[in-house]
Amino acid sequence: MSEDILSVAAGWRDAGEAVAIATVVETWGSSPRPPGSRFAVSESGRMAGSVSGGCIEGAVADVARRTMQDGKPQLLDFGISDEMAWEVGLACGGKLKVFVEKLG
Amino acid sequence: MTPETLSRLQAAIEAKTPVALCTRLSDGAQLLFPEDEAEPGLATAAEAALAADKAANHEGWFIHPHNPPLRLFIVGAVHAGQAILPMAAALGYAVTVIDPRSAFATEERLPGVDINHEWPDDAMAQLKPDTRTAIVTLTHDPKIDDPALDAALRSQAFYIGALGSTRTHAKRVARLQEMGHGEDAVARIHAPVGLDIRAVTAPEIALSIMAEIVAVRRGSRLASR
Missing domain, CATH: 3.40.50.720 (NAD(P)-binding Rossmann-like Domain)
Structure with a gap:
């Protein structure tokens, strides 16, 4: 993986911020980012990397903010169906799972 | 990710040592392959993920390979x-x-x-x-x-x-x-x-x-x- 989101996020953490990292763990169909792609969010709202083409980063950032407070990891499904809690869809029709965890 | 796992992962990346971060998606438990002990099935899958340089899933674990550049x-x-x-x-x-x-x-x-x-x-x-x-x-x-x-x-x-x-x-x-x-x-x-x-x-x-x-x-x- 060429993009070093992990070290960017670790740098924010070392500077004293709470940080959460989201990682694509599984994809189906035409999801734009492959498994292993990372998206980092800090408590002051800094962001780096991506888990999609920009369709779901807002929703993931909301969950990331909760995760960096309570420390509880979350596994999110996107683009599955309307009944799912996560109604933010992917315009491309792909589906994916994103794991969100607090860093450090 | 615990501070300990983060610093070990960063050390491996810095040393250009191939390592796979394995995460149990149900509870977020993590281990680093091959440094930590993994059950044989997970170890085999982690080895394969590193060789293919491709993330993989194995029985509820997400395997994230980190190869040297x-x-x-x-x-x-x-x-x-x-x-x-x-x-x-x-x-x-x-x-x-x-x-x-x-x-x-x-x-x-x-x-x-x-x-x-x-x-x-x-x-x-x-x-x-x-x-x-x-x-x-x-x-x-x-x-x-x-x-x-x-x-x-x-x-x-x-x-x-x-x-x-x-x-x-x-x-x-x-x-x-x-x-x-x-x-x-x-x-x-x-x-x-x-x-x-x-x-x-x-x-x-x-x-x-x-x-x-x-x-x-x-x-x-x-x-x-």
């Missing part, structure tokens, strides 16, 4: 070689420029890059190209390019490219065959180097070369000639 050896500190540097860095390649001519391979022309001033056969013996290495020769000078290509063909490098026209390359192929390389071996060399985008300027040539390396790495149909 791909390497790119540029033989010849020429203008096109300089233009490759920022693109290669952005694409995640660790670049080494090999050029025994000290007038070309200077810190000033190649800021922040590993420079090897040995003759290419000695340089290759030191650097040991492997399956995660791409090699490009740019000098046009058989004294420098030929020993580099000779060593490249005896390695598992995933990409070998040589600058020079079709005619220049035909002569080069004849010389390499005299050195004992068969038809299949010399066919590994991409020449004229780079995708045919009608590149003219040094950055355009750099773009065509990097595009071809990515195409080969990703198995694109553009990679076959």
Whole structure:
């Protein structure tokens, strides 16, 4: 993986911020980012990397903010169906799972 | 991710040691393969993920391989070689420029890059190209390019490219065959180097070369000639 989101996020953490990292763990169909792609969010709202083409980063950032407070990891499904809690869809029709965890 | 896991993962990346971060998605438990003990099935899957350089899932675990960066050896500190540097860095390649001519391979022309001033056969013996290495020769000078290509063909490098026209390359192929390389071996060399985008300027040539390396790495149909 060429993009070093992990070290960017670790740098924010070392500077004293709470940080959460989201990682694509599984994809189906035409999801734009492959498994292993990372998206980092800090408590002051800094962001780096991506888990999609920009369709779901807002929703993931909301969950990331909760995760960096309570420390509880979350596994999110996107683009599955309307009944799912996560109604933010992917315009491309792909589906994916994103794991969100607090860093450090 | 605990602070301990984070610092161990960062240490492995820094040391260029292949490592797979394994995460149990149900509760976020993590281990690092091969440093930590993993049950045999997970260990086998982690080994395979590292070999394929591809993330994988195994019985509720997400396996995230972290391999050392791909390497790119540029033989010849020429203008096109300089233009490759920022693109290669952005694409995640660790670049080494090999050029025994000290007038070309200077810190000033190649800021922040590993420079090897040995003759290419000695340089290759030191650097040991492997399956995660791409090699490009740019000098046009058989004294420098030929020993580099000779060593490249005896390695598992995933990409070998040589600058020079079709005619220049035909002569080069004849010389390499005299050195004992068969038809299949010399066919590994991409020449004229780079995708045919009608590149003219040094950055355009750099773009065509990097595009071809990515195409080969990703198995694109553009990679076959």
